[in-house]
Amino acid sequence: MMTDLDSNAPIGVFDSGWGGLSVLGHIQQHLPSESYIYVADTGHLPYGPKSPGYVIGRAERIAAFLLERGAKALVVACNTATAAAIAVLRESLTIPVIGIEPGVKPALAQSHSGTVGVLATEGTLGSEKFRRLISQHGQLGRVIVQPCHGWVELVEQGALDTPQAYRLVAEPVGSLLSQGADTLVLGCTHYPFLSSLIRQVAGPDVLIIDTGQAIAQELHRRLSQARLVRESQGSGQVEYWVSGDPEAVKGAIQPLLGTPLLARQLPPQWR
Ligand code: DGL
Numbered sequence: 001m002m003t004d005l006d007s008n009a010p011i012g013v014f015d016s017g018w019g020g021l022s023v024l025g026h027i028q029q030h031l032p033s034e035s036y037i038y039v040a041d042t043g044h045l046p047y048g049p050k051s052p053g054y055v056i057g058r059a060e061r062i063a064a065f066l067l068e069r070g071a072k073a074l075v076v077a078c079n080t081a082t083a084a085a086i087a088v089l090r091e092s093l094t095i096p097v098i099g100i101e102p103g104v105k106p107a108l109a110q111s112h113s114g115t116v117g118v119l120a121t122e123g124t125l126g127s128e129k130f131r132r133l134i135s136q137h138g139q140l141g142r143v144i145v146q147p148c149h150g151w152v153e154l155v156e157q158g159a160l161d162t163p164q165a166y167r168l169v170a171e172p173v174g175s176l177l178s179q180g181a182d183t184l185v186l187g188c189t190h191y192p193f194l195s196s197l198i199r200q201v202a203g204p205d206v207l208i209i210d211t212g213q214a215i216a217q218e219l220h221r222r223l224s225q226a227r228l229v230r231e232s233q234g235s236g237q238v239e240y241w242v243s244g245d246p247e248a249v250k251g252a253i254q255p256l257l258g259t260p261l262l263a264r265q266l267p268p269q270w271r
Contacts, residue, residue, distance in 0.1 A: 005072045005095065007228045010239070011219070012066030013075040014039040014059075016047040017156050018253035019190030020077030023100065023212045024238070027075065030216040031229070035236035037069055040263070042244030043271055046152040048121025048188075052084040055123065059085035063093060065241075065270040071095065072228050075219060079120060079188050083127035096222040102187030103211040104133055108140035110207055111183040115142040117176030119198075120187030122147040144179050146172040148188070155190040158252045160197060169197045183207040193256060240264070243271040 011031075013024055017040050024038060039062050041047075047055050059081050063074055073096040074089065076082045082099030090097045102124065107116040124130055125145045134143050150168050159165060176184060184206055186192055192210050199208065223229045230236070240263040242249070249263050265271070 005226070005228055006070070007072065007230050008035075008232065009070045009072035010035040010037045010236075011073045011075060012037050012039070012063070012069070012071030013077050014041065014062045014066070014081070015078040015189055016041050016045040016080065017152065017190065018249075018256075019152065019155060019188065019193070021253070021257070022189050022192035022210070023075065023077035023215055026212040026216040027219055028238075030220050031223070032235050033230045033233060035230075036238045037066055037071060037241065038238060039066065039241045039243075039266070042156070042242045042248065044243060045156065046121070047078065047080040047084075048123045048147075048152060050123065052123070052127070055081055055084040056088050059089060060092070061270055063089055065266060067093070067095070073098065073219065073223060075215065076100065077189050077215070080123040083124045083129040086129070096219075096226055096228070098215060098219050098222060100189065100211055100215050101129065101133060102185045103209040103214070104143060104185060105137045105140075106211075106214075107183045107185045107207070107209045108137055108143070110209075111141055113180050113182040115144060115180040116183040116185060117179070117181030118143060118145045118185040118187045119148050119172060119176070119191060120145065120185075121152070124187055142180075144176060144181060146176050148172050148191070151194060152188065152190045155193045155256070156252050158254070158256045160194065160256070166197060166200070169194055170201045173198055173201045177202060177206070181206075183209060186210045241266050
């Protein structure tokens with residue numbers, strides 16, 4: 001069925017909000033000629049505290065929207081949505097579906113202390129998928145976890161240069177370091193936007209692991225396998241859609257990116 005797909009078709013990417021742009025950046029560097037449709041489910045954010053059933057419902061609806069717009073592949077640029085919904089999406093879709101999970105394995109491989117700390121949402125940390133990930137690689141070292149309340153909202157509001165932001169980041173990071181972690185895993189796609197704050201708290205020697213680059217490589221591999229890499233040269237387009245208020249980007253993610261971003265609101269049936 002995949003052979004019917006057009007290699008010039010866009011790649012669909014979604015997240016609960018703008019965190020997935022940290023993944024899209026890596027993907028664009030890897031596959032600059034591709035076109036992308038990015039959906040930020042801002043009307044339903046944050047996913048972290050929501051039930052798996054709720055997140056699955058949103059993931060299915062957004063995937064249906066992206067398919068209707070002709071997506072040739074789907075990137076779930078959200079750890080929480082991947083944990084809850086990737087199996088359901090893979091079962092129902094015939095296009096390549098790529099998800100993201102915390103980089104526990106590379107972290108354990110690079111840790112000197114043998115203790116790695118995972119920063120993620122409660123949805124990701126409480127999922128069966130995460131439990132399996134730990135039991136698969138846990139013998140390589142000790143994995144400690146820390147849910148990060150309010151971090152997603154911090155990024156969405158774009159208010160990172162404040163004492164409150166520093167405090168919100170310092171507490172969970174400090175807790176992992178005091179338990180012996182020398183390597184921190186960014187287990188949520190919003191968190192790369194907080195890397196410099198995390199670095200300020202953790203100091204220069206702590207290793208920070210982000211899996212955005214690995215997802216870009218995996219997407220490239222899957223597209224090549226399915227003969228779906230776009231042939232034409234030149235840079236592709238990105239369309240942005242939101243389920244919440246499209247005007248909200250101006251006060252929020254736009255200042256973080258430093259470039260204007262025009263988003264359209266999803267039609268009502270997809271919101
Ligand atoms: N970017 C999502 C993730 O990777 C954030 C989840 C949320 O909305 O709480 O988990």
